[in-house]
Amino acid sequence: MPTASPAPVDRASLLARLRGCERCDLVVIGGGATGLGVALDAAARGFSVVCLESDDFAKGTSSRATKLVHGGVRYLAQGDLGLVREALHERATLLANAPHIAQRLPFVMPAYHWWERSFYGVGLKVYDALAGARGLGATEWLSPARTRELLPTVRPQGLAGGIKYWDGQFDDARLAVLLARTAIAHGALVVNHCPVTGLIREAGMTCGVVARDAESGAKFTVRARCVVNATGVWVDAIRNLDRERGTPEKPPIVAPSQGVHLVVDRDFMPGTHAMLVPKTADGRVLFAVPWMGKTVLGTTDTPRDDLEREPTPFRDEVEFILREAGRYLTKVPARGDVRSVWVGLRPLVKPSDDDGDDTKALSREHTVLVGRSGLVTVTGGKWTTYRAMAEDVLDRCMDRRLLERRVAGVTVHLPLVGAAPGRPLGVAPGEHLYGSEAPVLGALPGAERWLWRDGAGGLSEAMVRFALRFELARTVEDVLARRSRLLFLDARAAAGVADAVSAIVTDELGVRAETAAFKRLAERYLTLP
Numbered sequence: 250m251p252t253a254s255p256a257p258v259d260r261a262s263l264l265a266r267l268r269g270c271e272r273c274d275l276v277v278i279g280g281g282a283t284g285l286g287v288a289l290d291a292a293a294r295g296f297s298v299v300c301l302e303s304d305d306f307a308k309g310t311s312s313r314a315t316k317l318v319h320g321g322v323r324y325l326a327q328g329d330l331g332l333v334r335e336a337l338h339e340r341a342t343l344l345a346n347a348p349h350i351a352q353r354l355p356f357v358m359p360a361y362h363w364w365e366r367s368f369y370g371v372g373l374k375v376y377d378a379l380a381g382a383r384g385l386g387a388t389e390w391l392s393p394a395r396t397r398e399l400l401p402t403v404r405p406q407g408l409a410g411g412i413k414y415w416d417g418q419f420d421d422a423r424l425a426v427l428l429a430r431t432a433i434a435h436g437a438l439v440v441n442h443c444p445v446t447g448l449i450r451e452a453g454m455t456c457g458v459v460a461r462d463a464e465s466g467a468k469f470t471v472r473a474r475c476v477v478n479a480t481g482v483w484v485d486a487i488r489n490l491d492r493e494r495g496t497p498e499k500p501p502i503v504a505p506s507q508g509v510h511l512v513v514d515r516d517f518m519p520g521t522h523a524m525l526v527p528k529t530a531d532g533r534v535l536f537a538v539p540w541m542g543k544t545v546l547g548t549t550d551t552p553r554d555d556l557e558r559e560p561t562p563f564r565d566e567v568e569f570i571l572r573e574a575g576r577y578l579t580k581v582p583a584r585g586d587v588r589s590v591w592v593g594l595r596p597l598v599k600p601s602d603d604d605g606d607d608t609k610a611l612s613r614e615h616t617v618l619v620g621r622s623g624l625v626t627v628t629g630g631k632w633t634t635y636r637a638m639a640e641d642v643l644d645r646c647m648d649r650r651l652l653e654r655r656v657a658g659v660t661v662h663l664p665l666v667g668a669a670p671g672r673p674l675g676v677a678p679g680e681h682l683y684g685s686e687a688p689v690l691g692a693l694p695g696a697e698r699w700l701w702r703d704g705a706g707g708l709s710e711a712m713v714r715f716a717l718r719f720e721l722a723r724t725v726e727d728v729l730a731r732r733s734r735l736l737f738l739d740a741r742a743a744a745g746v747a748d749a750v751s752a753i754v755t756d757e758l759g760v761r762a763e764t765a766a767f768k769r770l771a772e773r774y775l776t777l778p
């Protein structure tokens with residue numbers, strides 16, 4: 250297998266290309282799962298693409314998922330078999346195209362009533378059947394003893410057994426960076442820290458964007474045949490830039506709802522299996538998932554009426570997660586055990602016909618709207634189905650003749666940067682995430698200098714250099730929150746290495762890197778209401 254040698258990313262030349270790019274086929278606003286998925290698909294079909302992210306890739310919801318690549322067991326309960334079948338197909342596609350970032354993960358559902366074992370077990374057999382040849386492993390009924398073997402800290406009193414099934418797990422923020430890098434490799438111009446501040450409109454049609462480089466303040470205008478608004482819960486702000494002068498504000502289509510995750514040490518749930526509680530005391534689902542040497546507990550679903558970039562949890566959400574985890578685990582997590590708390594916003598879409606007569610909610614959980622001006626807005630859905638969502642978005646662009654029709658399906662077998670199926674995984678902690686690029690990492694200065702190390706995880710000086718040279722990281726936060734996931738795993742440890750990371754940022758990029766703001770952010774990830 251040849252060693253991939255990535256080209257270092259030079260922001261100055263990216264911005265020079267942006268300045269020189271007067272017109273392209275497609276501008277995508279937003280560098281989360283959805284926007285990057287659209288950018289990659291369009292670039293792979295040979296369109297000229299610009300994708301602009303206001304902050305860092307996956308700074309929004311796309312770094313705050315539960316990290317599951319899943320078919321959606323809960324849609325099964327709702328009888329939406331088509332949706333489940335499609336998500337299972339996408340699950341297999343993602344695992345095949347990014348094996349260094351997404352792997353299969355076994356789950357155990359503990360059962361405390363005899364009927365739960367049969368009821369959920371039959372449902373999960375249907376899940377297997379829908380996955381067909383693309384299944385990840387067969388569902389099994391477990392005895393109480395076997396359930397305790399797989400979940401050593403599960404509450405034994407009244408345990409009637411369990412069900413084991415398979416789904417996938419991934420590193421969401423690193424996947425976003427890989428999508429950006431793969432899109433760039435296919436010719437797209439993808440720039441982070443570059444907010445879109447305005448839309449260009451001519452004769453009532455949207456035909457480009459105005460953007461600003463957040464570092465220098467420089468302004469850019471890019472004209473395009475098609476503009477896609479993929480800004481997650483923030484889509485309404487862009488929709489409102491797309492108004493005729495003097496017309497009233499458009500009513501929002503997004504009602505945000507937040508989900509909280511708490512991270513605790515692995516000894517609360519040692520072993521390699523995740524736990525799913527299908528129905529908590531108040532009817533919600535609770536996951537306890539091993540991830541990068543820690544255990545992630547979550548999540549919640551709480552409506553909010555603001556759109557914070559760094560939303561904070563409510564006290565009752567934290568109490569709910571700790572209380573419910575404590576009902577199922579013998580080692581009960583308490584507030585003082587939480588290493589990091591992170592919150593993501595879901596865009597729940599309210600029906601609206603204010604965008605013109607071509608409003609259509611697709612038969613999935615995402616929505617694509619094409620406004621009278623031709624602005625295409627996409628929101629909702631899930632990480633697992635980002636690729637299928639991108640196809641839907643491009644389909645709509647083609648239906649509306651904003652782009653000429655080019656055949657779909659080009660990303661089904663498109664490996665992401667670093668994917669090298671069958672390659673043995675690296676031995677150093679975290680090295681496997683680099684896939685075929687691991688030798689490049691190993692050759693950088695500081696490959697043996699660990700800034701932080703903890704069981705399955707680690708952050709070396711070389712990883713920081715790799716992030717800055719090849720992965721478009723620009724700040725201490727970009728490195729510690731989304732290239733490494735230390736902020737999400739252990740916020741105190743992240744604050745502890747911020748100065749060392751800052752020195753490497755200065756060395757690599759030649760700029761003074763602030764740490765005060767990052768340390769304040771880390772404090773927020775440590776603070777429970």
Ligand SMILES: Cc1cc2nc3c(=O)[nH]c(=O)nc-3n(C[C@H](O)[C@H](O)[C@H](O)COP(=O)(O)OP(=O)(O)OC[C@H]3O[C@@H](n4cnc5c(N)ncnc54)[C@H](O)[C@@H]3O)c2cc1C
Binds near residue numbers: 315
């Ligand atoms: C709590 C929670 C758990 C989840 N767990 C899972 C899971 O386990 N598995 C799964 O498959 N899915 C999961 N999801 C769903 C998944 O995370 C989302 O569907 C996905 O991340 C949405 O991506 P997005 O790109 O649409 O939005 P975002 O990731 O929010 O991206 C939008 C981007 O637009 C940028 N932006 C905003 N304004 C501008 C502007 N003016 N100019 C340029 N850029 C701008 C933002 O900075 C942001 O990066 C979960 C969601 C939540 C909330």
